[in-house]
Amino acid sequence: MQQQAYEESRLYRLRHSAAHLMAQALTELYPGVKLAIGPPIENGFYYDVESPEPIREEDLPKIEQRMRELANLKQPIVRRVASNRQEARAIILSDCTLGQGEQTAEYKLELLEAVPEGEPISFYEQEAIDKQGRRRYFIDLCRGPHVESTAEVKHFKLMSVAGAYWRGDARNKMLTRLYGTAFETKEELEQYLHRLEEAKRRDHRILGRDLGLFLFSPRVGPGLPLWLPKGTVLREVLSDFLKEEQLRRGYLPVVTPHIASRRLYEKSGHIITFKEKMFPFMEDEEKETFILKPMNCPFHIEIYSSQMRSYRDLPIRLAEFGTVYRYEQSGELAGMLRVRGFTQDDSHLFVRPDQLLDEFKGVVDLMMTVLAKLGLREYRVRLGTRDEASDKYIGHPQNWEDAQTAIEQACRDLGLEYEVSPGDAAFYGPKLDLIVKDALGRDWQMGTVQVDYNLPERFELEYIGEDSKPHRPIMIHRAPFGSLERMIGLLTEHYAGAFPMWMAPVQAVVLPIADRHNEAAHALAEMLRGRGEFGGVRWQFSLPLRVSVDDRRESLNKKIRENQLQKVPVMLILGDRDLENGTVGVRHREHGDLGPKPLAEAVQTLVEELRS
Ligand SMILES: [Zn+2]
Ligand SMILES: [Zn+2]
CATH class of the missing domain: 3.30.930.10 (Bira Bifunctional Protein; Domain 2)
Incomplete structure (x- = not known):
C-alpha cells in the first residue's frame, strides 16, 4: 500500500527525472554510451548503461557536476507519443543518444519491441540552448511520469557504481549500474545521507567484530556465529x-535436545510444511532418521x-x-539478522x-x-x-x-x-x-x-x-x-555498541597509569567483583561488577582512546596520587572526565548506576 502511494508521489517523478538527467549527462560525457533502463527505486534511482570506457566511483562527482549544469539550463521535460512503432524506431535511431543512432540504440530497440501492441509508445524529451548557443538535447523511450522541468531536480547525489546484467539475466551482458538519490529539499537529502552514514557506523556485523561480540568463520560454515566472551x-x-x-x-x-526422530516431525506436520528450511536428515545404523531441530x-x-x-x-x-537450526539459502544470510543456527x-x-x-x-x-x-x-x-x-x-x-x-x-x-x-x-x-x-x-x-x-x-x-x-x-x-x-x-x-550499563559486557575498566600501579589496579578490580576489600571499601551490590584491568604497557592516552572505542561505560584511573589520597580518577562514557573522586564515592556512584 505504501509502495503505491510512493509511485504516485512527486518524489517518485522527481527521481525518475533525476535518472534521465543523469543519462543526459552520460551521453555528453561518454559519447557512444548505450542506455538501457533507468527507473526510480525505493531510496533513489539508477540507470543501467554500457559505456565504451569504464565508469568508476571517482567519476561520479564529474557526472554530478554535469547534471547540475544541465539542470540549470531549466530544460522543460515534454512527453511525446509516437503514432506507431515505425516512428518510435526512427526517434530512437535518430535522437536517443544525441544522434549517434544505431550503435547506441541496441537496448532501447529491444525495449521498444517489448512494449505491448496497442499501448501508447511514449518518449520524454528535454531540450535547451546553452549560453554558447549549442543545442543540448535528450530523449528517452519512457512511460513516465516526470516533473515539468530539469530545474526541479535540485537536491540529488550520485551514490555508487555496480554491475548488473541486462534484464537481470546472468547469460546477458554485464552493464554498469549507476545509483543516485534525489529529494525534494536539501534538508531531506542531508538527513538521508546522514542516516546512511549512521547506519554504516552502527552496522552490527562490523561492531560485533570490533567490540569482540561474535564472529563468523568460513571453517565453521556460513550463518553459524561463534559467540566471543563479551557477546556471550x-x-x-x-x-x-x-x-x-x-x-x-x-x-x-524446560530443556530439550537438538535432534529428534523424524517421527516427531511427521506427527507435527513440519516435515511437510517446513521441509525446505530443514538441514539434510541423518540416519543411524538402525536406519532411524534424525532431524536437526528447526x-x-x-x-x-x-x-x-x-x-x-x-x-x-x-x-x-x-x-x-x-537453539534451532534452519537451512537458510546462503545468499539470504545477513549477519545476525538471518543465521542458520540461533x-x-x-x-x-x-x-x-x-x-x-x-x-x-x-x-x-x-x-x-x-x-x-x-x-x-x-x-x-x-x-x-x-x-x-x-x-x-x-x-x-x-x-x-x-x-x-x-x-x-x-x-x-x-x-x-x-x-x-x-x-x-x-x-x-x-x-x-x-x-x-x-x-x-x-x-x-x-x-x-x-x-x-x-x-x-x-x-x-x-x-x-x-x-x-x-x-x-x-x-x-x-x-x-x-x-x-x-x-x-x-x-x-x-545503541551503536554503547550498551546501557546493566547490559554492557564490560561495565568498567581499571587503567593503571604505570606498571607500579598494576597490583593495586588488580586489587581494585577484585573488590569490584565482590571479593575482598580495597582501600577500606567493599562492593555492596548483589551482582559482581563486570570489570577488567587494562595493564598493557601503553600510554594512558592510548588506553583511554581504545577503551572509548570499546564503549566501556566507566574508566577508573589509578596513579601515585590516587594511592596516596585514597582516590580514583573517573571517566564516564556520557559525562566525560570527572577527575579524582574519593574511592568510596566512586564505588557508590557505580552501584547507583547499576540500581537505576
Ligand atoms: Zn524514464
Ligand atoms: Zn512454537
Whole structure:
C-alpha cells in the first residue's frame, strides 16, 4: 500500500527525472554510451548503461557536476507519443543518444519491441540552448511520469557504481549500474545521507567484530556465529533478565535436545510444511532418521502430553532458550539478522479457551515490559488475521473469531495500538507481530505471539474439564526477543555498541597509569567483583561488577582512546596520587572526565548506576 502511494508521489517523478538527467549527462560525457533502463527505486534511482570506457566511483562527482549544469539550463521535460512503432524506431535511431543512432540504440530497440501492441509508445524529451548557443538535447523511450522541468531536480547525489546484467539475466551482458538519490529539499537529502552514514557506523556485523561480540568463520560454515566472551556475557545478561521475568510470571523452564526422530516431525506436520528450511536428515545404523531441530514446539508438546492434565493444571507455560537450526539459502544470510543456527526465547502456553484472553494479555504485557527494559520505546504491533476468501486455514471459524476477539481485547486493555493485516495469519491461527523502531527510525520485525489450534489437534492434546470430560487446550507460541541473535543485532545497532550499563559486557575498566600501579589496579578490580576489600571499601551490590584491568604497557592516552572505542561505560584511573589520597580518577562514557573522586564515592556512584 505504501509502495503505491510512493509511485504516485512527486518524489517518485522527481527521481525518475533525476535518472534521465543523469543519462543526459552520460551521453555528453561518454559519447557512444548505450542506455538501457533507468527507473526510480525505493531510496533513489539508477540507470543501467554500457559505456565504451569504464565508469568508476571517482567519476561520479564529474557526472554530478554535469547534471547540475544541465539542470540549470531549466530544460522543460515534454512527453511525446509516437503514432506507431515505425516512428518510435526512427526517434530512437535518430535522437536517443544525441544522434549517434544505431550503435547506441541496441537496448532501447529491444525495449521498444517489448512494449505491448496497442499501448501508447511514449518518449520524454528535454531540450535547451546553452549560453554558447549549442543545442543540448535528450530523449528517452519512457512511460513516465516526470516533473515539468530539469530545474526541479535540485537536491540529488550520485551514490555508487555496480554491475548488473541486462534484464537481470546472468547469460546477458554485464552493464554498469549507476545509483543516485534525489529529494525534494536539501534538508531531506542531508538527513538521508546522514542516516546512511549512521547506519554504516552502527552496522552490527562490523561492531560485533570490533567490540569482540561474535564472529563468523568460513571453517565453521556460513550463518553459524561463534559467540566471543563479551557477546556471550551480553547473551547471558539478556536471557537472565527474561528468565527472571518469566519465573515471576509462572513460566516453567524446560530443556530439550537438538535432534529428534523424524517421527516427531511427521506427527507435527513440519516435515511437510517446513521441509525446505530443514538441514539434510541423518540416519543411524538402525536406519532411524534424525532431524536437526528447526522448532521447539513439538518437544514442548511431548512434555505436555506426557501426563494427564486437569483443567486445574492449566495454564501450563513451558519456556526454553531453545537453539534451532534452519537451512537458510546462503545468499539470504545477513549477519545476525538471518543465521542458520540461533536461540529462540521460546515458550508454549497450553491454555483453556476461557483463559485465552488473560494469557494473551500476559504475553503482550511481558513483551512490553521487555521492550521498556531494553530501551526500545518505539514499536507497533501488527495483528495478522485470516483472509476470509481463502480456504488454507484450518480450524473452526468460531475458534478464529474467538482468538481474534481475545487478541484485540488484550491490545485494547493494554492500551496498545495495533494495525490489522488481513491474510497475514499463520494457517493455524491469528498472530501478533512486533515491529520495533530503532534509534535511526528503521523497522525491525522482532518478536511474535501466535495462537495455535492445529498442533493440539494433531497431537490430540487433552485436559480433563470440570465436567470430567476431555477437552482440547489452545496453544500460544511466543518469543518476545524473537531470537537472541536478532535481538543482539538490533541492540548493537540501536545503541551503536554503547550498551546501557546493566547490559554492557564490560561495565568498567581499571587503567593503571604505570606498571607500579598494576597490583593495586588488580586489587581494585577484585573488590569490584565482590571479593575482598580495597582501600577500606567493599562492593555492596548483589551482582559482581563486570570489570577488567587494562595493564598493557601503553600510554594512558592510548588506553583511554581504545577503551572509548570499546564503549566501556566507566574508566577508573589509578596513579601515585590516587594511592596516596585514597582516590580514583573517573571517566564516564556520557559525562566525560570527572577527575579524582574519593574511592568510596566512586564505588557508590557505580552501584547507583547499576540500581537505576
Ligand atoms: Zn524514464
Ligand atoms: Zn512454537
